[in-house]
Amino acid sequence: MSPSGSRKVSKTRRSQKSCTNCRLRHVKCDNTRPCNRCARNGVECLSEWIRFKHQPPKIRLSTAANATSNEYKFSDDQTWCSLDGELEFVDEGKNLQSIYQTEDAPDEGGESSQEDSEQVTPSREIGHHGTPDHQLNSLTLDAGPYLSSYHDSTSETSWPTDLSNTRLLERPPSQQHDSPASGSAVHSLGEALPLPPIDSFSPLPTQEVGAHCSEANHPTFTEIPVYHDISVWPLKDPTEAKLMRYFIEKIARRFDLCDPERHFALVVPWRAAFCPPLLDAALALSARCLSRTTDFDSYISNRYYQRCLNALISTLGIADALKNQDLFAAVVLLRTLEEIDGPLSGADSQSHLLGGHLFASASASEHSSILWSPGVLREPDRLTSLRRAALIVAFRQEVYMAFACQRPVLPAFYLPEIDRCLDNPTDDGTWTNRILLHLVDALKFCFGDEPMNPDQAMEKHNDLLKYAEEWYAKKPPSFNALFLDENTDRRIAPDIWILSDAAATGLLNYHLLRILLLSFDPHTPRVGPSRARFLKQQDREIKEEVKTCIGLAEGNPECAPHFVLASLGIALAGDRFEERWEKDELMEFLKRAESLHGWSTLAAQRHLAEA
Template sequence: MDNILEKKMSAPGEQDEPETRGEIIDMDDSYTPEEERAVLRKIDMVILPFMCFVFFLQYLDKQSLSYAAVFGLIEDLNLTSSQYSWCSSIFYVGQLVAEYPCIYLMSRLHLTKFVGATIIVWGIVCMCLAAPQNFAGFATVRFLLGFSEGAVSPAFVTITSIWYRKSEHTLRTALWVTMNGIAQVIGCLLMYGIGKNTALKLDPWRTLFLVCGAMTVVAGIAFFTLMPNGPRDAWFLSPREREVLSMRMAHDREGGDKTSFSISQLRETMLDPKAWMVFWFGVLLTMQSPVLTFASLVIKSIGYTQLETMLYTAPSGAVQIGLLWVGVGLCTLFPQQRTLVVLFLIVPPLIGNVFLMKLDVSAGWGLIAASWVASCMTATMSIVLSLSASNVKGNTKRALVNCMFFIGYCAGCIGSPQLWTHGPRYREGVITSIVTWCLLHVKCDNARPCTRCARNGVECLNEWIRFKNQPPPPVRLARTEDATSKEYTFSADQTWCAPEGELSFIDEREHLATIYQIEPIGTTGNEGQDSEDATTPREMSDKDVVQMSDQRPDSPTLISASQFPEPHQSSLDTGWSTDLSTHRLVEPPHSPPPPQQQQHSSPAQGSGAHLVEDPSPVMQSSDYTLQAEEHLVPEEETDAHTLQPILAGAPVYRNISVWPLKDPVEAKLMRYFIEKIARRFDLCDPQRNFALVVPWRAAFCPPLLDAALALSARCLSRTTDFDTYTSNRYYQRCLNSLISTLEVADALKNQDLFAAVVLLRTLEEIDGPLSGSDTQSHLIGGHLFASESASELTTSMWSPGVLREPDELSSLRNAALMVAFRQEVYMAFACQRPVLSSFYLPQINRCLDNPTDDGTWTYRILLHLVDALKFCFGDEPKTQEKSIEKHDHLLSYAEEWYAKKPHSFNVLFYGEDSQTQSDEKKSIAPEIWILSDAAATGLLNYHLLRILLLSFDPHIPRLGPLRSQSLKKQDREVKEEVKTCIGLAEGNSECAPHFLLASLGIALAGDRFEEQWEQEALMKFLKKAESLHGWSTLTAQWHLPGR
């Protein structure tokens, strides 16, 4: 995560959030598309006009030099051609000098206040351009004008990323860059009107500078007073709309009010080749900028008057606008090909420059049209700016990359006018423009890896592209350290899923009204029954599979892979076979109808649910018949393991149990789930519902079984050479069942479906990045089930003093609810946001004087972590005094929790001190052994909480000599907390969530470790977490300072 924990600065006078005293105040987190559109419309009506008008004035100030030259500036100040070129260059010298201070000030001060102040200053300086009487005075004021405008363009890129999501950047950036063309049209007409008024006492060009400067001062005052600094200061939004804005920006929001300057991000930017590519793009792009300054002089040299020159120059702005929106349209049609769109937009100005060089003066209108087309550089610049805003994370790094682009921009604008000194045709300058346009055409070929990437020795993105309905090339699965050197191919009879578009999830249930009616296709009949189409699952051919998919339009298309190479054979531990070539999505043989509903017998009879004997010789996990008209009704209860009644009209349960599993691979996947995976969910559950209850209920619930098998297969594929596509198959089938089932009103009350959703959430979490962004699509299902389950819970989980008989029907729902709660908290921590207010929070007694079990004690600190996330990342305004009071309350509760922790939370053993170990075995922290998973989880949550509170400490002075000392102390303490998290994970390495929590601490605070051996130790730990448990830690690895 680029944007490591940075302390928020509260504006004076803001009110604090309501004091909760440890309780969370829930707010409605859900919002409708209409609400989102309303918020976006308001932003477009307030924020965008501010940026557009200021950018219009900035470009008008730049172009005013060209208009002034036509109306006597050169003659009145006795400028030579070289001096006029320097009047153009020195403006960008001022901008270049201003970039470095602006980098620092934009990340330290309130962004909009700082920009507003610079706008006012530049307006005053612009009016001063009317005063000079010679070159020296005019060049000095031009330098100051460039210096005062230096912060505007980079700041606007940052403001765009604060208010708009990535998918909206291109359009909004294009809108305020469009002001270039509009300013050129209006500027020419304004100069035409001033020049036509012969009653003015001042020279026309001096009047132009006064008018432009006055408009800029007015705009600066409005910007300073009315432009909000961030979403929480948006005066034009209601509290509900600000909440909607915060939720819609949760995916890629970095926040506009994080004001710390990150040295690690500075180092990362300087070593990032992509950042330097942005710089050189700015240099080459602006080497042709003098066309805009000298085009009017070229037109005047043909023989037109001053007023005619203004009229004939004006259309060039309209041509720029037209080409700009052609680029926007292409980016909309091809959103992943913006670089190629830039290369396409280079062609028109390149052709225009060629005609400027070759056409004779007698061509007249041909030269005028060529000057119009040659000046179209803003179209490419807008897309480059949107690329920078969309693909750079971190407040400091984003400001640095933006400023690198504008430094390159200024460098090109400084050097290029010096080549435009020999009028009236300026052939040297035109040739330079042609050469630089050509240099921008660096393209990547279609080879994998492409020639350019192979030559530069970098990883090629094209190498990872998968093509639908084509034989796949060998794939190198660079997921774990051990798998990077292995080559994988696909089996000749591998079944391929080709879903229609992106995988859907539960949030799409409203428009998926069809409930799947899965009917058997082939029939084996009972033993001895003969049929023409009889076949067993093992004998299904590719033709049968394709026919079966044709008869199931709602299911993913099954593509035969008989033309593909043979599979890569391997084995798991204990001789598990991974040859899954015989696994197909086949239908079961006909089975007798389900039993009629019967009265429940006494639990003492112990006969369990009434089952129908399986007549088929082979039964795989996919062998079930789902019919909406038939229901499974349990006949009796046994040991409190009673199946929940089937939902009316929903295909949830089998008519018969699949135990024992006939397929050895599926059986071993289930055993792996019970022995390894379930421990991840039963951390704080003394009843071990996921290890003991889920497998039994999965025998009757196909979606739950598919979810468990998919998760086991995915974990094995990330830690061994197990087939990746096995997990994808179970995953897609489980999704299809869930989507169709959730059309039924009572589906959200079904605990088995809730458990399946929790398992799928973990599967997607494994493949997702450890930090940075969260699409939240995988959380929606958990939110729906959690809200419904919470409404039925009347007592807290494992509350002391509450005596009740074991109730499996409620305990599994409770267990799934608590796991979903943990998933939401950890995703909020990784994405630096509060826990979504609509999510159900467990009603656990948080009084620390009441003794309880380890699980409840752990959930007390986890609920306190929710309070801390709200304090650190919430948008509620609070004064400095209230922030200190709230921070002290949070810290004191955490310390009291740690002081009063149960004896089982005490450390069993401290490993060897890392400083005494050899270099090969050297670790950043000693191993810390804890007795139970629940205790280790609680301690890890406690130390993550301390990382947050230390990083957002409002006691740290804003200014003065004590600030540096406080920050150094903060770094030391945060590093110790991260080391403790690593030690807890290393000492309890068999439990995967412990590595996840420690990795979260590294992702948020790993940039504080600057010693090389520390960075290497962190990298070693992250790779170990990935190789042992399959968690994706690549994002955290790349964000370490040494990368």
């Protein structure tokens, strides 16, 4: 067979591979592009057309003279780079394919461009709870650059188009879509769409859209679907209404742990009625949690997830976008969606949502009024409170990821305004934030690269342990156990009932901090019989801390973060339990945590089984 013929056969063989979505979900793919399953569920059908060759192929001497490419021929003095760790190959999809286009790759031509120019649009009918123009114009908030162009869809305002400082928030190019050009901030629909039943969800309708904002020299505000000036309430889609109610009743509690004003339960929903990206983020998170605990379709979450990312990416070139509280809250929600699928220990798979630190930096460094939001009739201090609440949640997320990945906390997430003095009385949420800030110092001590001699390490360890014990000794009475049930079916830990989510969160982080400091104790003897006694006592204390974490979670079973923190303690110190019945109960707890709240504990279960 001729070389050209062999290449043709190879091309046909590669084109029959399953798409990425079907392969990841272990379902049968019909090998069409797009495949019927992806088309039916309204998600982008991605294929891996580029194959990486990890070593040069063998070239026969008889055919070497006829070789038409010097791709794998190198000079004798070729310099090769050494690698410190493992490489991770990432398929960037169609955009990367177009850059490295070869004759082996299929030429999709106009078909791919047509697919990339389509964007899913909302299947929501906007309600009539609008804000009159005279009320909008009477707002005394600093509207920034948006106010002059909001009611004039024909006016053109120049925005910065340099997205170099926002690349960390972008998705891979293969998943990017153009933003719909609405022509007005109000997305009116001519006719009401048929309502799908609760147990089914048809793909959202599509419409042709305008050019991407990065391709235009002077994009206008109306090209970027950040806000409606009319509320989408009441929601017309029963499935969306179900997801929003689930968010308010169940999901928001995960974010309002230390927030007495409950911003994510009481503020985010009505702001989402005016902000499509925030609404899509909330619906995506609710759908993902339901799909992991019930038979709810997981593709619904992916659809909202992709649509939210498209809107977020489109806004990042706009001045002051990082100061927008609604976009910040949306990024926080999407970050939690990633955490749900991530392991309790190992590498941090943050991908594009590393850009959350940009929002955190902007929120921590500035205290000016946030971006004006059409349709929002609240005072400036009330508006900035959501941004502050999102910053605290982002801080907790970063502390959790740093703990799970065994690394220091990124400085962008620090909370400089928290009063750390233990002699000053305060509310339960602030008291919990104090131990979280102290946990940041402990993570830096254990996993940081600051050079210390043995004496300095011992002194620093003593200071960290002293503050933690003082925090526990001076804790408010509301942190004491409401009930302690030692007569449970479980022999490993009792139920410990705590009054509030904030108090239980603070206690769980205190015991996790204790596990950390006990594991990194510089006072550990190097050799001799005293070392064995020291390590045995250390194991006993660490196991007691893990048991207490389990008891706190079991005593407050409706709060998902408590199960996550207790599971994190098992992931860190579960190998210290040697009895079979202890490991069985730890394994049962991890399985119960995943079944109750949908948080993946498979990696922790595997590590515990191998210990």
